[in-house]
Structures are given as C-alpha cells and as structure tokens.
Amino acid sequence: MVLGVPLSELLLLAALIIVAGFITGVLAGLFGIGGGALIVPVLYEVFRVLGVPDEVRFQLCVGTSIAIIVPTNVVRAWAVPAVIGVAAGSIIAAFAPGGVLKLAFVLIASVIAFKLLFGRDSWQLADDLPGRASMIAYGVFVGLASSLMGISGGSISNMILTLYGKPIHKAVATSAGLGVPITIAGTIGYILAGLPQQSLMPPFSLGFVSLIGFALMAPVSSLTAPYGARLAHGLSKRRLEIAFGCFLLAVCIRFTFSLIE
Secondary structure, three states, rough: EEEOOHHHHHHHHHHHHHHHHHHHHHHHHHHHHHHHHHHHHHHHHHHHHHOOOOOHHHHHHHHHHHHOOOOOOHHHHHHHHHHHHHHHHHHHHHOOOHHOOHHHHOHHHHHHHHHHOOOOOOOOOOOOEEEEEHHHHHHHHHHHHHHHHOOOOOOHHHHHHHHOOHHHHHHHHHHHHHHHHHHHHHHOOOOOOOOHHHHHHOOEOOOOOOOOHHHHHHHHHHHHHHHHHHHHOOOOHHHHHHHHHHHHHHHHHHHHHHHHH
C-alpha cells in the first residue's frame, strides 16, 4: 500500500502511462507536433482501461494534457484574452458533462484536419492581421478552444495567423510564446474545477490532473519522439499533413461514436 492505494493499482497506472507516453512521443516525432491533439485521445483509452467514470474521464484527459504540455515572448495582443478564454473553458469543465468537451474536441479537431487535408497556401482571409477588437476575440477563442481540447493552442493559432498572411515560422514562434499563459492558467483551472469530484479520480490525481500522468508521460514522450522523427525523414511534408489529418479524423470518429453510445 502507498498512501492507502494498493501498489498493484499504482503499478498498473504507471505502466499504462509509460506506454501512452511512448506512443505519444513516437506520434509527436512522426508528425512534428505535440500537445493535446495526440495526448488526449491516448489518455482517454488509458483512463478507460483504468475504469475512470465516463462523466469525468474526458475532463481528466484534458486537464492532464494541459499540465503535460506546459511549453517552452508572450503575444501582447492575445495573452490576456487567451487566459480569459482558458478560464471560461475551466468553468465549463467544472459544470458541464464530459460530452460537451468531447464534442468541442471533435468540432475543432475536424476543422484542423480539414485544413491539413485540403488547405492551400493561397487560402487567406487578408494580407495582415485584423483590428484590436477582432484580435481580442481571436485570443479568447484560442484560449477557450485550447482549454476545452487540452492543447497549448499551437494548431489553432497557427491556422489563424497563416490565414492572415503570416509566414509559418513566425506563426510557430508566436504559438510557442502564447502556450505559456494558456497552459499555466489551464492547469490551475482544471485542478480547481476537478476538486469537487476528487473521489472519482484515479490515484494521485489533483482535480482533473493526473500527477502520475504529468510526471511520467512528458519525459517518456520526449525520449521517444526522436524515433518518430527518424520515421518522418522518409516522408514528405504533404504526406505527414495528410497522415496527421487522417489521425485527427479517426480520433473524431472514435469520440463521435462514444457520444452516441
């Protein structure tokens, strides 16, 4: 027994998290990305095997994912609005059923997948960023979507910035900086949101954040990502986009079926 928890249960949780970290790391290296778009669906299956109740399972996946991807400049125009969006997402997680977050993941991931599969460099809304009011609205949306999906916001902010004519390398740099306030605020928000349902969580969880998942999955996925990167060297950028788009669609179909079961 460890703090009242059977050792066998802790070892099973640790083993499954390590396997999940391995899978996530290889996929992240292969597709050249990280974050909740990969972590959330993998953790969903891990926590299903562990018997985490369905009404809190997706919230636990999202909260743990946000904690894991606290990333490595903060964009002035988006930082505060994004944190406001994250706070709104945390409130939704606290009071809404897990199906709401699952539906949000499906809708947003489907848009990202569509852009990956069918998008063109010529797709633009304008040649430069919009005015202050629109930028604030985009910032809130990025924070809200990130909080509901369990991601750092990179996929969403990259898509918005490139649609407004920003080169992809500048978009990526902006997204990395924006991820700092999003993930810190999101982690705190999901811890607080899950405290009233602490009894439903697996061992060593704090609110909607699995501390074992946080401690084990990040280093394991970092160690295994280079193997995925080696696999990626033999594929073109376009093929990787198609592969990741198909992966997201498969996840969306999986979650959609779970919503109607």
